[in-house]
Amino acid sequence: MSRFDKVINRKQTDSVKWDYTKKIFGVENVLPMWVADMDFSVPEEVTAALHSRVDHGIFGYTMPGTNMEKAVQSWLKKRHSWEIDTQTITYSPGIVTAISLAIHAFTSHDEKIVVQPPVYYPFFEIAQKHEREVLFNKLILNEDFRYEIDYDDLEAKLSDEKTKLFILCNPHNPSGRVWSREELTKIGDLCIKHNVTIISDDIHSDLLLFGNSYTPIASIREDIAKQTVTCIAPSKTFNLAGLQASLVLIPNDSLKRRYHDVQQLFGLLSINTLGADAMEAAYSYGERWLDELLPYLEENVVIIEDYLKEHLPEVKVMRPEATYLVWLDARSLNKTDKELQELLLKKGKVALHIGSKFWENGEGFLRMNIACPKSTIIEGMERLVTALKA
Ligand SMILES: Cc1ncc(COP(=O)(O)O)c(C=O)c1O
Incomplete structure (x- = not known):
């Protein structure tokens, strides 16, 4: 039995996933397989670090120092062969916050x-809230059922003299694509050619599945690094989203200064004390836990593939190369997203994200969170199939 088989009751813990379905979906008692956090407890070394800080009993202003920098630096080197200069590090409560600050700092x-839809919806929603115009470089589904980049369209959009920012999602949410070095080099070259700053949201980069590896776009060449702001965090990797501690890496001094000014403007220069301790412990001691988690997630993907093949082959699974989010293609059922959502919530009593949330070219798809014990996965599949066969 794996430690990840344990079912932990998260109800009545103010969990967004478990306690807010009524507010968000309008129904109660549905199995939540939507928002991207995990139903697993964190590495014991992280819990121990938190206990130790709680026992200390003082929670004054915190600014992580050398130990944290070293922990992050050696994590990136060991896991992704990426050597970073610790001078490039700055902190953020979350990645959405970092992206919002970057939009404020680098665009008027x-x-x-x-952005490249279907994609994590805050990318375009936040940009629109900042009253910036968003240009959608739609990803293309090829005959191997994989998303690819339309480079001609990307160049057309980057070459618009008003375009100042490109937001990359690597690995990509919702499809789970890990962009290759070749693809990232083409993106980097185009952004350099047209002088567009890259925000690379790499929050899912540690969750690599089925032998895939991750290339940080900033690791490819010095000139690309100098034009890139990379966002990483232990929040997805180790299930620490509620502790609000993330990292932003900016090797270009001028971009870093502009970003810093905006951090200062909004009072966002330091991070949460417990979050900082958890982050340092996770990067220092969490590797064994992560190495147990990844095969468990792969098994969950295979369960879903097999289950659908047997019970509802009309719904196709896009096997994720990374992350615990699975993109399901339900287009052949010929239902609108609204109809799919109704069936899932009312007939199946299961909550997933519908594809159009990630932009209009996600219509007909569903995003399922598989970071839960196998017994929950099986229950979720039964509910999904009941709903979609109705
Ligand atoms: C690509 C991506 N970026 C950012 C976030 C959210 O990050 P944070 O909670 O740190 O704002 C998520 C959460 O699902 C995500 O998938």
Whole structure:
């Protein structure tokens, strides 16, 4: 039995996933397989670090120092062969916060931002809230059922003289694609050619499945690094989202200064004390736990593939190369997203994200969170199939 088989009751813990379905979906008692956190407890070394800080009993202002920098630096080197200079590190409560600050720092009102839908919806929602125009470089589904980049369209959008920012999602949420070195080099070259700053949201980069490896776009070449702001965090990797501690890496001094000014403007220069301790412990001692987690997630993917093949082959599974989010293609059922959602919530009593949330070209897809014990996965599949066969 794996430690990840344990079912932990998260109800009545103010969990967004478990306690807010009524508020978000309008129904109660549904199995939540939507928002991206895990139903697993964190590495024991992280819990121990938190206990130790709680027992200390003082929670004053915190600014992580050398130990944290070293922990992050050696994590990136060991896991991804990426050597970073600790001078490039700055902190953020979350990645969405970091992206929002970057939009404020690097664009002005009449300027444009490029994203690649279907994609994590805050990318375009936040940009629009900042009243920036968003240009959508739609990903293309090829005949192998994999997303690819339309480079001609990307270049057309980057070459618009008002375009100042490109937001990359690597690995990509919701599809689970890990962009290759070749693909990232093409993106980097185009952004350099047209002088567009890259925000690379690499929050899912430690969750690599089925032998895939991750290339940070900033690791490819010095000139690309100098034009890139990379966002990473232990929040997805180790299930620490509620502790609000993330990292932003900016090797370009001028970009770093501009970003720093905006951090200062909004009072976001330091991070949460417990979050900092958890982050340091996770990067220092969490590796064994992660190495047990990844095969467990792979098994969950295979369960879903097999289950659907047997019970509902019309729904196709896009096997993720990374992350615990699985993109399901339900287009052949010929239902609108609204109809799919109704069936899932009312007939199946299961909550997933519908594809159009990730932009209009996600219509007909569903995003399922598989970071839960196998017994929950099986229950979720039964509910999904009941709903979609109805
Ligand atoms: C690609 C991506 N970026 C950012 C986030 C959220 O990050 P944070 O909670 O640190 O704002 C998520 C959460 O699902 C995500 O998938």
